[in-house]
Amino acid sequence: MPIRISYFLFPQRPGKELADFESWTTLYGADSNSASMANGYVLEGVGELLAYKASDYENFLSPRPDFTSSDGWDKDLHAVVRHLVRNRWPFRIHATYDQSANAMLDVFEAVHRAEILAGRAGFTGLRWAFDHGETYIPATIARTKALGGAVAVQARMAYGGEYFLERYGREAASNAPPLRALLNSGMPIGAGTDGTRVASYHPWSSLYWMVSGKTVGGTRIASDENRLSRDEALTLYTRGSAYFSGEQEVKGQLVPGQYADLAVLSDDYFSVGEEAIRGIEAVLTITGGRVVYGADEFSALAPALPALKPDWSPVHHYPGYYKA
DSSP: OOSOEEEEEOOOSTTOHHHHHHHHHHHOOOSOOOGGGOSSEEEEEEOSOSOGGGOOOOOTTSOOOOOSSOSSHHHHHHHHHHHHHHHTOOEEEEEOSHHHHHHHHHHHHHHHHHHHHTTSOTTTTOOEEEEEOTTOOHHHHHHHHHTTEEEEEETHHHHHHHHHHHHHOHHHHTTSSOHHHHHHHOSOEEEEOTTOTTTTTOHHHHHHHHHHOBOTTSOBOSOGGGOOOHHHHHHIIIIIHHGGGTOTTTSSSOSTTSOOOEEEESSOTTTSOGGGGGGOOEEEEEETTEEEEEOGGGGGGSOOOOOOSSTTOGGGTSOSOOOO
């Protein structure tokens, strides 16, 4: 494969999540990365949904979900997490809101206490993470760190920031997610796009948002204190995110002993104007020491690709993506 994908299994049958996880932990091995397994497609664990009832899938145009009344979400989540912990499977779980994360932490801590009392490891040494965390407060960050967790943030505010601002106000939006507080906590933090439908895997819009504090529409959202330096943002996107697949020793840095993965860029990320960050492209991409993409002066190095299918694919009529 020309790219590396670390994937997490996502249950598809509401009400039968535990059965799926019991089957998967029997059939497959998780968290199995090593330098000898550089095949680019590795099962890491499960998530980012663990139990359908324990889901806070966000829509900033709608009120946040309410976890105060129990419809069995806590029992479903408890059973799944206990199974994963006992089988030492890494997991990640979607939690946009502080209230959701705290409700989930109540369940996690209960599982951990029970496992420790039974003489088992519980959460100790297990890689797990929250995804998103737009409204997390310092106390929630501290609880997450104390249980050995991590937080992966995404650029959803770059695309939905105006909706968030309208619903929750300027003060909440200025610290959503609390990038500076998360960094200062010292626990593992990574960054990404979340595969947001309007941008797919375009990293430069994400880096632009973290550095500028602006949405792609130009609305300034983040406070000065919550903006990151270019180096900090890039670190979260590379070395920081490698932690979530257990690959921090083999990817994320240009150092001896790590994968020969790199991209030559159209512009210098560290010196171009802030607004130009969004327009950066790769002109040469190397994966495992092999050229997998070339453009401009590197076009001759690009490998031949199979014909794009189907014939009516829009790329045959509108090649590439829109450039401002």
